[in-house]
Amino acid sequence: MDDWVEINRDERHIRRERARARELRNTPYYRELFRKGVCHYCGGHFPESELTLDHIVPVARGGRSTRGNLVVCCRACNQAKKFLTPAELLLRRLEAEQGESGE
């Protein structure tokens, strides 16, 4: 599955943006988000240890470590998302809904 997805293999981009994400993790802005503990995707509350920093547009898809693209989310949401872009996630959700009601 997902073999139609184009993955960015630029290791330098990936390494640079991951390092930048680790730096941002320790800025007051993100420390505050971790302290609040609200998942960007499901809206649930979690202890800081259950939260991760996630790129909305994955680094492997050309996403960058900026405030607009880096959000705090729970591990379950991070796992479910993997390397898909927001548009692809929406598409999947629609497909899943159609599959449920269509048969």
Ligand SMILES: [Zn+2]
């Ligand atoms: Zn979540």
